[in-house]
Amino acid sequence: MPTDTYGQTRRTFLRRGGAVCSALLTGGVQGWLGSQVTFAAVPPQSRLVISRDPNLRSTPTSLDSSRLVNCLDRAMQALHDCDSPLEAWRKVVRPGEVVGLKVNCLAGRGNCTRPELVNAVCERLQQAGIKDIVIWDRLNSDLESAHFKIVERGSGIRCFGNDVLGFDEDLAVFGNVGSLVAKTLTQVCDAVINLPVLKDHGIAGVTIALKSMFGAIHNPNKYHVNVCDPYVADVNMLPPIRRKVRLHICDATTAQYEGGPSFMPHWTWPYNGLLVSRDPVALDYTGWQIIEKKRAEVGMKSLLEMKREPTYISTAADAQHKLGNYDPDFIKVVEV
């Protein structure tokens, strides 16, 4: 980056001055300074539910919606020790909140968060008293390629990419990351449910819950060096992201063990399940092991041997991040 500037000083002054003025007008200095957030400690043991159904597919390429809802309900009840799915959902969201559903549509219809799953989540959220739901990802075009219908305005369920509202103007910073966070997350949503997919990634090793949050920042291209470590962990530590993401529901109806993040149908397999947890580290660790197991089954080298072991997952659990449990001894996997 050359030293030649194009007016930075004045712009910076105006921006900073504006921030001070805004703070004074809205909450005074106390409010401006009092924005530090404390986060819940990592539980001693994380629970992760794997909910599968061998008959989930009505055809090789389509899902049986009623079985998918059943799969989701079983997972939510098992995760929260509840007798009914609504009781479980009410432990995640509160009526009146605007709930964002972060989907992953980069690979298009072939291997994205399935709209059928998103529909099931929306249905349960609405039954739990949520009126405003926003389905979002990087771009409108990504969502459309995964067969989501763009709805930018109105009440009820909206669906749009970050290119509609753009990004915050002030950098969010943690560790090695400095990024602008999508306004959809920071300004529209009160809570976010992350709905990633289970797949291999040619640079990061795997892309599941943690890496899906690259879709919430303006500059993910800067963070694909060094197997995305520590960048994935750092992005998940950005205050707006850490504060709002409450639950991770990984769509593993179709999983991909090689060739990601693009859709490579010959390297996918029907896992026919969901991985659900409040702990993204536990989920990513478990999902990674599923992918490794599949690679071994088909005679492929491990991700370590391929020099793309997803070390960012353990980084996310270290003392600087504490985003969840990485040690399998502290991850209770419940299969339903």
Added chain:
Amino acid sequence: MATKYDLRLLEAEPPAESAGLAWDRRSFLKAASLPCLAACAAAAMGGRNAVPLFAAPLAEDDSQFVKEARFYDKQPYRKIKCKLCPRGCAIDDRERGYCGVRENRGGTYYTLVHSRVVTAHIDPIEKKPLFHFLPGTVAFSIAAAGCNVNCKMCQNWDISQVRPEQVRSNYAPPERVAVLAQQNNCPTVAYTYSEPVVFYEYVADTAEAAHRLGVKSVVITGGYIQQEPLEKLCRQVDAIKVDLKGYSEKFYKEVVNGELKPVLDGLVTIRKHGVWNEIVYLVIPTLNDSESEFEGLAKWVKSELGPDVPVHFTRFHPEYLLKNLPPTPVETLERAKAIADAEGLHYVYIGNVPGHPAENTYCPKCRKIVVERTGYTVGTVHIHNNKCQYCQQPIPGVWRS
């Protein structure tokens, strides 16, 4: 993508004005959204001599900016391997490289920033800084979004560290830029502010169009580029200023997110091709300000490039991800200059310290001032026929006849 591009006035910056007062419409719009300062901002804006530089046609998509990229290999499964910068990104379909402005679409690699200008100014050439290249003239200065490194001290991060669709842009094809430069009495077009390497195709095409009108081209770059594209670029532009951001691989890895060696190799290539070259070294307290780094840099420049390459030690101001550090003490810059002088470099400058005597150019033989400068303002030039007018010592550079 449904981004709309509207008509936009970009401001022509008076040559003598300091960088601190220069701002464009994007900055203005951003600031004006803050109600408590809007009135002040509007008042300040009204005092400037705004001229229409680009009349951009409205576009419903970004197709006018998309052209097939140069320097890449196609690979199986619609993947590509970029060969523009040393990073050598391997990119899947629908993904972009590290720079964020080059995208794989179905196995073909595209630049998204051809003719896509995010800011334009008419700057003194001294602001680049180029001190031995047509001093006292102005450069028609343009940038597109994106960069292939991510320096923690970046001063222009809000255009360099973003994707092109995240900032307002204007359509300015090469011929239009060349004509505008000529009409505004700019003998050069400068590709600057962000990182010209990542809008390489636009630079090359614009340089060609500008040359047809007798307008030169200068590139202001971090120099992180592969040899083949650099050698081709050297045949198309008239000067290259390289930001040598540090003199250790550790600094490049931890602060720049790049590598030192390709930049050094590139400097040698530029020298070999005879393109006018100057070096800037931004001195950052505690990170790249050791005497051993200054010595290493000066020795390397002298041995590999020769003593006549101007080296500018410039002052750091806290920005972006390095707001925790103080501005560089002037004494540190003077120490760097003293070390480089002692190593035998002939033209060592101190930058971002307006009024410092080390802004002037001194004849290495008679030690008299041959180019007087205060900030970006050039006083008397005592160079005739490329020689010191006092002692006839040749002064390297590109001087006005």
